[in-house]
Amino acid sequence: MKKLFLIIGLASLTLTLTSCERDITSLNEDPKHPTEVPSGVLFASAEHALLDQVLSANVNRNITRFFTQQWSETTYTDETNYDMVTRPIPRNHYNRMMASASATINSPGVLSALRDARRFLDSEGVDAVTKNNNIAMIELVNVYAWANLVDTYGDIPYFGALKATAENPGSAEIPYDDAKAIYLDLIKRIDAAVAMINTTGSGYSNDLIYKGDMSKWKKMGNSLKFRMAVTLADSDPALAKTYAEAAYTAGLFTDKLDNFGLQTFPSGLLSNPVYQDVIQSGRNDFLPSDILVDFMNTTSDPRRATWFTQVAGAYVGGVYGDQNVFSSYSHFTNVISGENAQGFLLDFSEIQFLRTEAAARGFSVGDTAANLYSAAIKASMTEYNINDATATAFIAANPYNAVNWKKSIGEQAWVAMFNKGFQSWNFARRLDFPVFQNPGGSVVESVPVRMRYSDQEYLLNAKNVNAAASKIGGDKVSTKLFWDKF
Structure with missing residues (x-):
């Protein structure tokens, strides 16, 4: 394991840039990038960076646990009152997901690492099945990261950012694209990636999450598509139904062992990000x-x-x-x-609650909403080793309410998604339960339903970010995303 940590650290170091340009520009070709790094190492670095950023509790870069008001602070209360300016949280999240200019030795940019992994894969001479499986893995992590950015900010630079233009590699002027158009393109990319998977072969042996098990990656792709489909339910019900039912038929997660993340974090460089921020920091x-x-x-x-x-x-x-x-x-x-506690980015409990919601909306996903509500709560209880009898008694005391299904599902999903900030935030925004009150010391107009754009964009891409802000109704935390209709 120490060897793995060293390899990832070296790969991360090669991805660190010193450019002062805005970070998205490193998605274009850059002569400072390494000319030859094993693509599997870069892929593992991208996985590590994604896990580290999405699961982090660091107040400088991920405060989604406060957006759903599940965590409190002790000495400093800026973040629970939604101050995202004193610490440039929108900038830091955007940069860490997009590219590596602001990254640390242990945390390269997710999308830039994936871009280089795909580029170097072509010269590695692996057989066709393995290469296709590796491409599919790269694509699915790409889609996860891009979808996270859309769910965080709304319209973002996407189609232009994907084009590595040798003629203008350092351009900071990249237009913002419509969030729904991005979403639909991402779902197409999932379908293409899943179609490439050959489960008789394997993928990257460096893979931190599934160890190259392509049957797991196939379920991950279908489950990610299902999440995105249900997210579309209020903005485009017919399309959401079509996508969700197709993903369900193709095969979703069936138990905790399918979860996209780590069942147990190792010690050292890859220890649980919550442990690093809560315990290892030495702070209370x-x-x-x-x-x-x-x-x-x-x-x-x-x-x-x-x-x-x-x-x-x-x-x-x-x-x-x-x-x-x-x-x-x-x-x-x-x-x-704990140092070795679990950490998931997409999991069986979430999928069960999404199936419950899909059934409540009239989608055909294998069972009734009432039965799936019980199964979803049991999945969460099982995840934390609560026995079936105790879970059954809890469900009987807190039954499904078909008349107010958004409240039933929203509140129980909120609890089940504890310590899964981004996942919890999506449920709460879409279902509007629980109902959160803006704290008395809040510095913003409401409990955030989106994150403001990076402040760096207003310095380096002013024309495009201002146009995007105007299009979506203002760069405010109260401006709802395209899928958040109610």
Whole structure:
């Protein structure tokens, strides 16, 4: 394992740039990039960077756990009050997903690493089956990263960013593209990637997540398509239904072992990002929030004992948006903040809740919404080793409400997606449950339903970012994405 860490670290180092240009420009060809690096190493670096950024709890670059008000802070409360200017969080997330100019030795840009992996793969002389499988893996991680950016900002530079133009490699002027058009193109890319997969062969042996198991990657592609299809449900119901049913028929995740992420993080460079930010940092900055813990207390949720410690025999969350004395409240257990704890970017529990939502919307996905609601909660309970009898009793006490299905699914998905910030945020925005209150100290107009564009864009791509802001109704955290209709 130490050898793997070293290889990834070296690959990351080769991807680090010193350019002061805006980071998206490194998606174009750049003579400073390495001329020969094993594509499997670059692919693993991209996986690492994606896991690190999406799962991070670092307040400088990922505060989605505050967008769903599941975590509280102790000393510093800027982030729980949605200050994203003092720490340039929109810039940092955008840069780490897009390219490597701002990346650290352990965290290259996701999309730039994938671009180079694809470029170097062509010269490696692998057999056709393996090459196609590797291309499919690269494409599926690409789609995941691009979809995350659309779900975060809305319209972004996409079609122009994909074109490596030798004539103008350093151009910072790249137009923004329509978010829905990007989404539809990404779904086409999923279909093309899945069609390339040959499950009798294997993919990259460097693969951190599935170890090149193409049957797992095929399920991942179908499950990612299913997520994106359900996300489209309010903006284009007919198309969402077509895509969701096709993905379901093709084969989704069937248990936790299919999850896209790591079942157990190793120690060292690849340790759990939450551990790095909560424990290894030596700081006591984070607590579970009173909003989440109080809700779980009202339902006697058995996951509390797995996720939180007790204070005087009770589960007590820190007040959201305020300062909190660390010792006075419940803390995260090792299941959440342990060095080797799990971390998933797309998982079986999420897919089960998405199937529940799809069934409630009238899609044909194998069962009724009521049955799938029970199965989704059980999937979450099983993920955290809660026994079936306890899960069954919980479901009986908190039954599915077909009349107000968005509330039933939204609230239970919100709990199940605890510590999965981006996943939880998508459910909450689409279903509008739970209903969040903007904290009294908030510096923005509402609880964020999108992230503002990177401040660097207004310096280096002003014409295009201003046009994009005008098109979507203003570069504000309250401006809804194209799929967030209600």
